[in-house]
Amino acid sequence: MAHPAHSHGQHHSRADLAAAAQARLKSAGEQWTPLRATVFAALAGYDRPVSAYDVTDAVSTASGRRIAANSVYRILDLFVANNVASRVESANAFIANVHPDCPHDCIFLVCDRCGGATHVDDDRITGDVRSAALAAGFTPERPVIEVRGLCANCA
Amino acid sequence: MAHPAHSHGQHHSRADLAAAAQARLKSAGEQWTPLRATVFAALAGYDRPVSAYDVTDAVSTASGRRIAANSVYRILDLFVANNVASRVESANAFIANVHPDCPHDCIFLVCDRCGGATHVDDDRITGDVRSAALAAGFTPERPVIEVRGLCANCA
DNA sequence: GCCAAGGATGTAATAATGTAACACCAATCG
DNA sequence: CGATTGGTGTTACATTATTACATCCTTGGC
Secondary structure: OOOOOEOOEOOOOHHHHHHHHHHHHHHOOOOOOHHHHHHHHHHHOOOOOEOHHHHHHHHHHHHOOOOOHHHHHHHHHHHHHOOOEEEEHHHOEEEEOOOOOOOOOOEEEEEOOOOOEEEEOOHHHHHHHHHHHHHOOOEEEEEEEEEEEEOOOOO | OOOOOEOOEOOOOHHHHHHHHHHHHHHOOOOOOHHHHHHHHHHHOOOOOEOHHHHHHHHHHHHOOOOOHHHHHHHHHHHHHOOOEEEEHHHOEEEEOOOOOOOOOOEEEEEOOOOOEEEEOOHHHHHHHHHHHHHOOOEEEEEEEEEEEEOOOOO
């Protein structure tokens, strides 16, 4: 555990990302079951947002039996609620959170060509968005900030 | 046409909003057909984001015959492409654009309780989001900036 | 007038995404 | 042991979105 890569906390290799996710859930009083581990591994096996059904297929293959979509949805929702994964609204898709440890509002740059997503943290921007909401008399709970466009490779 | 309410252009009463939408489409070389007018009227008849299927039902009722969802989708997509309506990604829903005349990136504050949405314009924030994308080597096409939470009435 | 071309809509089917209701099982706690 | 709780299984269904192709209507050229 020695990756002092970022000012805001740790990034994790794919290997110990699961460990971090597990720790995060446990410390929230949630269980880390075999199915949850499998779902997380499937999700973390992609480097782009994937649909719940893609995850379902991957989990089914990994498990050797058919897992129902709704079981996967339950677990993905749990992951999102605990900051272990994020939902990319403009793609109806999910992606593992690279640093479950710090509770940022996320900004996703989603490529319309390759489907990849880059995770950007900019607390000033997200703070400004929350402030703008408050200024309008609105109580912000969950900012959704995404940018559709073309990534560096696809531009 | 005398509502000098905003610094950035005109808001429209429900009555002439349709006229503004029509003008916008025509100037883009698109037709303003009876069905498109009906779809726009249905959409503008709501003050909150509504699903394409809600619009479909409203249009069907208004027309006295069954209109297929995909016809409505086609028209809604056309509206969105021409800034006459917006898609609220986090709600899989559409809403008429209050000022089709100026091509802002929009910020929507979406109430989790009543489903209402407030349209906020803040070019500094949306500009910052685009800048952050560019700084990451990403070519922004369409920022999606929404805030889920509670509106003033529901808080 | 007739025909060709393009745009808009109709029709039908289906895909993709998301949820609800209830059964079952296993662990935990009294 | 019995009750409760959380997790998962199973089934069915609801909602959202797209695809392929047919039809119709207008417009412009001949």
